[in-house]
Amino acid sequence: MAKIIVVTSGKGGVGKTTTSASFATGLAMRGHSTAVIDFDVGLRNLDLIMGVERRVVFDFVNVINGEARLSQALIRDKQNDKLAILAASQTRDKDALSTEGVERVLNELAQDFEYIICDSPAGIEKGAFMAMYFADEALVVTNPEVSSVRDSDRVLGILAAKSRKAERGEGKVREHLVLTRYSAARVTRGEMLSVDDVKDILAIPLLGVIPESPTVLTSSNSGTPVITDPASEAGLAYQDLVARFLGEERPMRYITEQKKGLFSKLFGNGQ
Amino acid sequence: MDWLKFFRGQPKNTAATAKERLMIAVAHQRQGTSNGLSYLGPLREELLAVVRKYVQVADTAVQVNVQREDGLEVLEMNITLPDRN
Numbered sequence: 001m002a003k004i005i006v007v008t009s010g011k012g013g014v015g016k017t018t019t020s021a022s023f024a025t026g027l028a029m030r031g032h033s034t035a036v037i038d039f040d041v042g043l044r045n046l047d048l049i050m051g052v053e054r055r056v057v058f059d060f061v062n063v064i065n066g067e068a069r070l071s072q073a074l075i076r077d078k079q080n081d082k083l084a085i086l087a088a089s090q091t092r093d094k095d096a097l098s099t100e101g102v103e104r105v106l107n108e109l110a111q112d113f114e115y116i117i118c119d120s121p122a123g124i125e126k127g128a129f130m131a132m133y134f135a136d137e138a139l140v141v142t143n144p145e146v147s148s149v150r151d152s153d154r155v156l157g158i159l160a161a162k163s164r165k166a167e168r169g170e171g172k173v174r175e176h177l178v179l180t181r182y183s184a185a186r187v188t189r190g191e192m193l194s195v196d197d198v199k200d201i202l203a204i205p206l207l208g209v210i211p212e213s214p215t216v217l218t219s220s221n222s223g224t225p226v227i228t229d230p231a232s233e234a235g236l237a238y239q240d241l242v243a244r245f246l247g248e249e250r251p252m253r254y255i256t257e258q259k260k261g262l263f264s265k266l267f268g269n270g271q
Numbered sequence: 272m273d274w275l276k277f278f279r280g281q282p283k284n285t286a287a288t289a290k291e292r293l294m295i296a297v298a299h300q301r302q303g304t305s306n307g308l309s310y311l312g313p314l315r316e317e318l319l320a321v322v323r324k325y326v327q328v329a330d331t332a333v334q335v336n337v338q339r340e341d342g343l344e345v346l347e348m349n350i351t352l353p354d355r356n
Contacts, residue, residue, distance in 0.1 A: 153300055157312075
């Protein structure tokens with residue numbers, strides 16, 4: 001049985017696509033066949049973050065409309081043959097995603113892949129709803145910031161009430177908190193909500209804390225998911241996150257301030 | 272460098288303020304969903320819409336709650352009207 005996991009947040013710009021790309025890549029790096037789908041119809045970006053933008057010929061909506069076969073639209077990652085990407089359509093409107101169409105594509109993917117990652121668009125409209133409707137589990141990406149936390153709470157409410165699992169009374173979508181853009185130094189100074197603050201408010205289990213890191217931007221510049229960068233703190237935090245998702249125990253890193261020595265203050269590259 | 276704080280002034284702990292404000296915002300948002308009664312949210316929304324046909328009130332003006340006591344369920348509704356000035 002393939003597992004469907006939605007990466008969602010409500011608020012935009014908190015790191016859903018970054019997380020989807022690294023999470024999917026991480027699962028594939030660990031040997032699990034994984035497909036990642038961009039549900040942001042009209043504003044596709046996952047292809048850019050994964051560095052496959054020049055290989056998109058057919059997209060998700062083409063497959064739903066029967067204009068292309070799934071095998072034609074799936075882009076196999078060049079570094080990892082366990083990983084495949086299904087791009088969002090750039091031109092159509094969001095109504096192009098029908099419940100039946102999405103279900104058909106997910107069922108077909110489920111025959112070949114262990115994990116199906118659904119990268120949700122921001123907001124709580126059709127695209128976001130479709131991305132979460134079929135989910136077994138959810139990664140709720142949150143920044144330690146008031147509007148993001150409130151929006152995440154809203155999304156948790158929708159997951160609990162409107163997902164297919166909830167509608168059919170098949171139990172709950174399993175929720176995981178992913179706290180991104182975390183700055184332990186600012187938490188120490190009382191400028192930023194701490195991990196515990198956010199956990200207290202959202203009351204869901206924490207899967208990972210991704211520190212604010214300049215490598216997230218530089219990785220996106222080159223179209224390589226940050227998890228593949230062994231020199232990046234954010235990348236290592238994503239590796240831990242994937243390991244925890246697969247059932248391993250890993251201590252949380254980067255949640256307490258690392259005092260920098262004089263040497264790294266002078267010569268450190270700020271990672 | 273604690274002596275620097277003397278010149279900078281004590282920074283306010285804004286994170287604590289953020290948490291406090293969020294607790295309230297989220298509690299309001301969750302009304303009805305946390306106690307397993309999924310209809311309370313929509314009920315509150317519809318009541319709010321009806322009240323607003325006649326009076327302009329804030330988002331938080333209608334509160335709906337269920338109290339359970341000795342196997343008895345009481346639906347408690349609280350509608351706060353604005354001051355008449």
